[in-house]
Amino acid sequence: MDHLPIFLNLRAVPVVVIGGGRIAQRKIDLLLRVGARITVVAPRLNPALAQRAAAGEIEHLGIPFAASHLEGAQLVIAATDLRPLNAEVSAAARARAIPVNVVDDPELSSFYFPALVDRAPLTVAIGSAGQAPVLTRWVREQIEALLPQRLGELGRFMGARRQAIQQTLAPAARRPFWERIVRGVTGSRALAGDLAGAQSAYERELRLARLTSVGTDGAAALGEVYLIGAGPGDADLLTLRALQLLQQADVVLYDRLVPAAVIERARRDAERVLVGKSSARGPGEPHTPQERIHELMVQYAQRGLRVARLKGGDPFVFGRGGEEAEHLARHGIPYLVVPGITAALGAAAAAGIPLTHRELAQSVTLVTGHPLEDDTLDWAALARPHQTVVFYMGVAHLAYICARLRAAGASAALPAALVERATQPGQRRVTGTLADIAALGHHAGIAPPALLVVGEVAALALAPGEYAPGSAPPARRQRRATEQVHESC
């Protein structure tokens, strides 16, 4: 390492910037954010800087640079496009032992500006000593994605309570206390934007910390559960919050529907527990009873652990997430729900089916195709034209579903598509009509997890890039075909 990253307090500190163009402006805006007292030396200012000068935010010297301008400055930035001038500024600053940055010129600089991830008061600075700016930017993007957007709010939340804790808790108890705030319910609430929830969790933690007086680890710890939607299977379709919480969780309870690639994103040392729900396999297969899953979540949380309950798709779409949330609430276990991309949306994107293509469908309905024995579905409504109906868990009942739709008035020629393992390796799709999709699916050996999409849009099922160049837009083509279908009904 040949540069020391440090955080400078520049509030009211004199800084001189030479140059009045766009690049100077970027640096000036950054310096204004930290409250520096800025003097700009430049014959001309660009309009934005001229505005800042007129507003008194910066001082402007509209004359050529002279070394005497650096008198009293504690930081100097040269941002002109004239190298000899930049070199002159650099030499003058060094002669006065003032740190100097010449934009994009490491040779002339004694310090440089890092790439920033700003979650003030928390900031991450990244640099490569000028050797690989593109790599620096890439790292910044990775960190941007990883750090919760509201980290700053949590930072302020903690900052505002720091003094109180210093007065309340013994020194030995403080650090474990703050660790629990950051990693526990308080932190996850604040990061989810629920400051009231964070406050009440904080108060609970504080009561516990006072009771146990020394350290706060151990039996009294507060656990919690994250009901996380893992999306349709492709690990890159996890939400950022899902990823962040997976990185925190001590225990991961996951369904069969959740592929290994997603579970791998959990913390390396997290305990992983398969609670083999049968939904992906179809009814009648062995599985962990829902009651057992409820028990496990509560038991782990009561031991003070953070539990990620990872569910395929979205937890609240045919995922029994509602029951799990109710159970947790009944037992006083704090929980968070993190939405996921439900299978219908994953399949739509992956199979090229625009679910509500404007000319073809005005609504989309998500329906369970199981259990159908005591089904209370309004088949007449589902059979109406100009809509899309997506059946989850319907593979075992394809023939039944198609027959019910037809009996309720849907055309035999109404397009239908099956999408198996959407967004996952080995994804397959079969297209047909209500008359033949069950047989086609059976013939192709389509197995759960798969969705049945019924409606005119199903005929558009094309992987991106499959559209033949120069052909009419698929929607138009399809529309004509389906209009004929309706006329013949």
Ligand code: SAH
């Ligand atoms: N909560 C989940 C649904 C659970 S029900 C969600 O929001 O997606 C299980 C059913 O979802 C499966 O039987 C299947 O119909 C559907 N499903 C889940 N993942 C799928 C995938 N990758 N491809 C196709 N269908 C899927």
